[in-house]
Amino acid sequence: MRNMAFSLTTPQMRARTKKVTRRLGWEFLNPGDVVMAIVKGQGLGKGGKVERIHPIRVKDVRREQIDQMLADVPYGIVEVAREGFPDMTPEQFVAMFCKHNRCLPETVITRIEFEHLSDYLACTPPACIPAVYVVQAYYRGRGRAHWRLWVNPGRNINPFDTAEKADAFAEHLKLRKWHHVTVRRLEQIEVKG
Numbered sequence: 001m002r003n004m005a006f007s008l009t010t011p012q013m014r015a016r017t018k019k020v021t022r023r024l025g026w027e028f029l030n031p032g033d034v035v036m037a038i039v040k041g042q043g044l045g046k047g048g049k050v051e052r053i054h055p056i057r058v059k060d061v062r063r064e065q066i067d068q069m070l071a072d073v074p075y076g077i078v079e080v081a082r083e084g085f086p087d088m089t090p091e092q093f094v095a096m097f098c099k100h101n102r103c104l105p106e107t108v109i110t111r112i113e114f115e116h117l118s119d120y121l122a123c124t125p126p127a128c129i130p131a132v133y134v135v136q137a138y139y140r141g142r143g144r145a146h147w148r149l150w151v152n153p154g155r156n157i158n159p160f161d162t163a164e165k166a167d168a169f170a171e172h173l174k175l176r177k178w179h180h181v182t183v184r185r186l187e188q189i190e191v192k193g
Helices: 010-015 073-082 090-101 163-175
Strands: 002-005 020-023 034-038 052-065 108-116 127-129 132-141 144-150 179-186 189-191
Touching: 010 052, 073 090, 163 179
Parallel strands: 002 034
Antiparallel strands: 020 108, 034 052, 052 108, 127 189, 132 144, 132 179
16 A cells, blocks of 8 residues: 655644645556555654554546646635635645645646545554454465454455455455355454553
8 A cells, every 4th residue: 555645734634624635746546546644754764654644545536737726716715625724725725835846836736536544454552443344264275274364455455344345355265265264243342552
């Protein structure tokens, strides 16, 4: 899963009031991609660790000039609020964006609309994990027996928040010669630190 830094809008991301971000680059994203929102990704210093906020799912990606917010004032007002700055004017937002990114208002940027996902993967103890489904399976290979438990298989797959997702993955395991494949529902639990 890729990381996307929100150093200027960390409070808005934590409050989940930010729904859109504008970036130089990132045009390779597609709707449905899941990205981990982080506070800062560069300049952490020796031994510095990335601080996760929570995962987000991309809903829309398009290229546009940043000054489109100035040309279409109603659009600009709505977009500034969706960027997490409801008290700013479009002119103020464009000036801030251009100063921070060292670009001109005519610059073509990538507008990314996203939704906030459950943050239990990035929580810090003590925290509550919402109810999820897990898949447990047994495999005998190379003279050893293996039991595995999947909550989040693969780096780009979301947790099993529905029984259908868990069942689909369980069927996948059965086709790959795993045995005693079961799906269980975990109720909300508290993570101990």
